Amino acid sequence: MSVTSDKRAPGVRISDLSVVYRTPAGELPAVRGIDLELVPGTITGVVGESGSGKSTLALSLLNAVQPPGRISAGSVEIDGLGDVVALGGDDLRRARGRHVGYVFQAAQSSLNPLKTVGKQLLDLGRSHDVEDLPGLVKEARSLLDRMGMDGARVLDSHQHELSGGMRQRVGIMLALVLNAHLVVLDEPTTALDMITQATILRIIREVHEERGLTTLVITHDLGVVAEVADRLAVMYGGRVVEQGPTREVLGDPRHPYTRGLLQAIPRLVGDIDEARALPGRPPTLGTIPADGCVFRERCAVRMDVCETGEPPVLTQGPRIVACHAADMGPEAVTEPAKERQTVTAGVGDTPTTGEEQA
Amino acid sequence: MTLIGVPGRSGVIAVARRLAGHLARGLVMILVVTTISFLIIRNIPGDPMAAKYEKLVEQGMSPEAAQQAVNVLYGFMPTGSMWEQYLDYMKGLARLDLGQSLTVPGTGVSTVLMSAAKWTLIPVLAGTLLSFLVGIILGVYAAIKRQGKLGDLLAISGSLLHGVPQYVLALLLGAIFTTLIPILPAGGTADIMFEPGFNAGYIGSLVQHATLPVVTYALASYGGWILAMKSSVVTVLGDDFILAAELRGMKRSIIFRYIARNAILPLFTILALSLGLLFGGAIFIERIFNYPGLGLMLIDSITGRDYALMGGAFLLITVAIIIANIAADLLYTVIDPRVRSGGEAA
Numbered sequence: 001m002s003v004t005s006d007k008r009a010p011g012v013r014i015s016d017l018s019v020v021y022r023t024p025a026g027e028l029p030a031v032r033g034i035d036l037e038l039v040p041g042t043i044t045g046v047v048g049e050s051g052s053g054k055s056t057l058a059l060s061l062l063n064a065v066q067p068p069g070r071i072s073a074g075s076v077e078i079d080g081l082g083d084v085v086a087l088g089g090d091d092l093r094r095a096r097g098r099h100v101g102y103v104f105q106a107a108q109s110s111l112n113p114l115k116t117v118g119k120q121l122l123d124l125g126r127s128h129d130v131e132d133l134p135g136l137v138k139e140a141r142s143l144l145d146r147m148g149m150d151g152a153r154v155l156d157s158h159q160h161e162l163s164g165g166m167r168q169r170v171g172i173m174l175a176l177v178l179n180a181h182l183v184v185l186d187e188p189t190t191a192l193d194m195i196t197q198a199t200i201l202r203i204i205r206e207v208h209e210e211r212g213l214t215t216l217v218i219t220h221d222l223g224v225v226a227e228v229a230d231r232l233a234v235m236y237g238g239r240v241v242e243q244g245p246t247r248e249v250l251g252d253p254r255h256p257y258t259r260g261l262l263q264a265i266p267r268l269v270g271d272i273d274e275a276r277a278l279p280g281r282p283p284t285l286g287t288i289p290a291d292g293c294v295f296r297e298r299c300a301v302r303m304d305v306c307e308t309g310e311p312p313v314l315t316q317g318p319r320i321v322a323c324h325a326a327d328m329g330p331e332a333v334t335e336p337a338k339e340r341q342t343v344t345a346g347v348g349d350t351p352t353t354g355e356e357q358a
Numbered sequence: 359m360t361l362i363g364v365p366g367r368s369g370v371i372a373v374a375r376r377l378a379g380h381l382a383r384g385l386v387m388i389l390v391v392t393t394i395s396f397l398i399i400r401n402i403p404g405d406p407m408a409a410k411y412e413k414l415v416e417q418g419m420s421p422e423a424a425q426q427a428v429n430v431l432y433g434f435m436p437t438g439s440m441w442e443q444y445l446d447y448m449k450g451l452a453r454l455d456l457g458q459s460l461t462v463p464g465t466g467v468s469t470v471l472m473s474a475a476k477w478t479l480i481p482v483l484a485g486t487l488l489s490f491l492v493g494i495i496l497g498v499y500a501a502i503k504r505q506g507k508l509g510d511l512l513a514i515s516g517s518l519l520h521g522v523p524q525y526v527l528a529l530l531l532g533a534i535f536t537t538l539i540p541i542l543p544a545g546g547t548a549d550i551m552f553e554p555g556f557n558a559g560y561i562g563s564l565v566q567h568a569t570l571p572v573v574t575y576a577l578a579s580y581g582g583w584i585l586a587m588k589s590s591v592v593t594v595l596g597d598d599f600i601l602a603a604e605l606r607g608m609k610r611s612i613i614f615r616y617i618a619r620n621a622i623l624p625l626f627t628i629l630a631l632s633l634g635l636l637f638g639g640a641i642f643i644e645r646i647f648n649y650p651g652l653g654l655m656l657i658d659s660i661t662g663r664d665y666a667l668m669g670g671a672f673l674l675i676t677v678a679i680i681i682a683n684i685a686a687d688l689l690y691t692v693i694d695p696r697v698r699s700g701g702e703a704a
Contacts, residue, residue, distance in 0.1 A: 064605055097607030110602035112616050113696060114623075127609040158695045174606060 008181045009214045010079035010099075012038035012061065017074035019056050019065050021285060028285045030056045030069060032238045038182075040079070043208055043215040045229030045246065047222055047261070049282045053238040058186045058218045062096050063087055078182060098128055101175025103168070105187040110171050111159040117170055118155035121177065128178055136177065143173045147203050165196035169203065176211065183208075186218045201227050222261060226250055231318075234258050237283045237294030241311075244319030254314075254321040257295050293324065301325040372698065373691050380684040387680055388673070392451065395672040396444055399665050406460045406663040413662075447669070456673070457666035461658060467670035470655065475674075477547060478639045478651030481568045485575030485640075486632055492576070493583020494622065500584060501591035501621075513588060520581025525642035528574045532646060535570060543567050545648030571647050575640055579632070586628060590621040623694060627686050634682025638675045 014036040020027040031053040038044050048054045059065050061076055063084045075083045081099050084092070096102070104110040112120055118137065125136045141151030147169045154162065154170060162170065168188060175183055188204065189197040205228050208215050217229060225232050225246060232250070233243040234257065242255035253259045257278075266275040280298040288294055296306040303324055311322040407428050414424035438446070450457055456467035496512050503509035519527075536544040543549070547567050552560040594600065594617050603613050639653025648654075652671065659667035690697040 062605055064601075066601070093607045093609070095607070096605055102602075102605040104598065104602050104605075108598040108602075110599050112599050112603070112620070114619055114694065115616075116695075123608060123612050124606055127607055127612055160696050171602075 009040040009212045010081070010182050011040040012079070012182065012214065012216075013075075013077040014038075014057075014060070015075050015077070017057070017060055017076065018072045019053070019060060019069055020072045022068035022070075023285065025286060027072070029072075029288065030238055030285060031060070032288075034074070034238075034240050036233055036240055036243065038214050038216055039231065040214050041212060042230040043205070043217060043228050044231045044233065045217045045219060045225035046233045046235055047219055047225050048235030049220060051282055051284055052235040054218045054220075054235050055186055057235070058102075058184050058216065060085075061182075061184050061216065062100050062102060063092055064096070064102075094128065097124065097175075097180065098178045099180055099182060101178070101180035101183040103171045103175045103183065103185040103188055105190055109159060109167070110174075111167065113159050116156055116158055117162075121155065121174070124174060124178070130178070140173055140177045143176060144169065146207070147172065148199070163196075164192050165199060168192065168196075168200055172200075172203065172207065176207065181212065182214045182216075184216045184218070187220070188217060189219070189221070189224055197224075204228055222250070222265065234261070237288045239294055239322065240320075241295065241323065242319075242321045248319060254319070254326045255295075255323050256299050256301050256325065260298070260300070299325075373688060376687065376691065377684070380687065384680040384684065388676060391676045392448070392669070392673055393444075395669060396447060399668050399672075400440060400443070402660075402663065404663055406665065409661065409663040451673075456670040459659075459664055459667045461662035461664040461667065467666045470667060471652070471670050471674055474639075474650060474652045474655040475637070477649060478644070478653065479636065481572045481649070481651070482575055482636045482640055483633075484568075485572045486579060486629075486636060488572070489576040489578075489580040490583055490625075490629055493580045494587050494625070497584045497587025498591050498618065498621070500588040501595065504588070504592065512584060516581040516584035516588070518581065519577055520585060522578070523642075524574065524578045524640065525646060527578050528570075528643050528646040531570055531574050531577075542570050547650065567649075571640070571643050571649050574643050574647075578643075582628075583625070586625055587621065590624055591617060594621045626689055626693070630682045630686030630689065631679070634679035635675075637678035 014034055017031060017034045017036075018029055019031040020029050034057060036044075036046075036057075046054045046057060056065060056069065060071055061078075061084065063071065063076070065071055071085050075085050077083050078099065081087075081095055084095065084100075087095060111117065115123075118140075121137065121140050122133060125133050130136050137155065141155060144151035144154050149166060149169060154166065159167065172183075172185075172188075185204065189200050192200060201224065204215070204217070207213070208228075217224065219225060229246045231243065232246040233240045234249070234255065235241070236257050242249060242253065242258050249258060250262065253262055260278040263276050264278060266272055278298055283289070283294060283297075289296070291310075292308050293299070293306040293311045296302050299306065305324050309324065311324050314321050314323070314326055411424050411428045414427055415421060419427065447457070454468075456471070459465050459467050459470050462470055493516075497516075500509045500512035500516070504513070532544065535542040543566060545567075548554070548560055548563040549567075552563050554560055597620070600613065600617060603616060608616075637652060639651045639656060641653035641657060643649070644651040644653040645657065652674075655667070656671045658664075659671060692698075
């Protein structure tokens, strides 16, 4: 794990985070009891299928879950900022952009179509009471130049004059220009062509190292995670089912879902039929089972206990797996499954994470 | 490199090229519309002489006297074939001569149009702009508060007013403010006791007489604006860049400006077109309040079979709508950068 030792990079501790969405059928959990730590200076990748709750998790880092959703329990502690779940009003607004940079999915248009990039940059500066606006413009230009674009020209362009890859780099610039050291990238390469994807990933990696950031990359693409992330968390049905150092998780997956994901990837060599899709479909907000393991319907190693019992959280060194069937070896520490039926906003039960064990 | 998005040299050329294309197309359209309206007008059953004759008989003149009077009045009626009349008409148009009015003998059509236009333009323009402003502002509120009672109320008021026909509204307001609570005059443009001119009494009387037509017109079109603005704002609120701006910690006031400017854009087309249509006058409202605008004039010219005046009125409406279209298009090249660069995007 390559850790850039930069004092400015903040650590993030997500504890027992739950997010619910109000629906006609009552409040349904999109994210339930997530414990995840972002180690300062690392890139953490979160992978999961559509609807696994990964984007909701990303928005939680800015306390920006959109109605009808809301954070119902848990905390998101960011160094130098405190618990963002408790933030509100102008404090929260100031934290967004300045402390936490958010980069939108590439396919989305995150710019006002009527204004040039430069004018929107100035709006951003004014929103955060930046006194030295020319300095801000200079910083933006050098960031854009750094990412292989003509900074001056890009600042003078409207969104429709930029390609997808260029827009994504503008998005990264806007997330960094106020000197945020925690950056959240939501599907940063989705809908980009292969070459541009590779460029964006290289830029993410390089900018991360150069500026000493703590980075969270949300993606459905295991390839992206393998490319950039130091640590990896796999989400399914609103839970983190497995996490650990990227190489170890991908090289030796312990959770049946992670194994299924890896088996579904076609290989360059060998028979195409060796790639097997996971049977069944991922649960939606309404079909996530309330008790037991969320993955059991599609699981190859399903047992009776999966129906009723919350999977135990097994910790071995830096790796954590939540599964009844996982065998972590003799030195594994088993933490009994937490009581999740009663959702409380307590911070007291901070879980044992891999880093603390290591 | 500047940060200010001035259209620049290429922008000016693009605008000029657009304008030239529009003008050429506009001329062709005018030619087609005048030809069609000439044919339609000349083929309406009845003719100006018959219409006048009937009118005089209705007024109590004996048929013989009426016939004689009509013969005297319309001694100058053209007698050539339809084709010759058409050529004459077009030749006149080319010299910007709209011909003589038949219902107001001895007066040029352009003079009649001008005097009617001033009674339409100011009230209808005032009504349109008033309802546009109020509708836009309330539309934004209706969109933001769409889950609350206020939003519901605004949207319902919009649908209701949009659904009520202009003449019902005009009759209702007329009944209320001239009969039930007689505080406003029932018709006309000003009291005859005042000397027309720039004096307080006359102007006050003008405003008083214009109030009902303006308010009726504004109320009748307000519903359309509020509904259009509401749906436009709701669309923009769902756009990704608004959430993006929020996640970047932009100030509320700045985000509000982003929303407003993006939402109002599509409404400019409707505004420009309704400004063009304004030259058709507000027929029902002018008739009910006996306001001598273009709408009332158009009706009179049709009942009197005043070919030249009808032709002139239709020509005016056509030209106004064509100009409004051109203006809307040029406006977009100024306010929407996506139109400005017109496919020459990098």
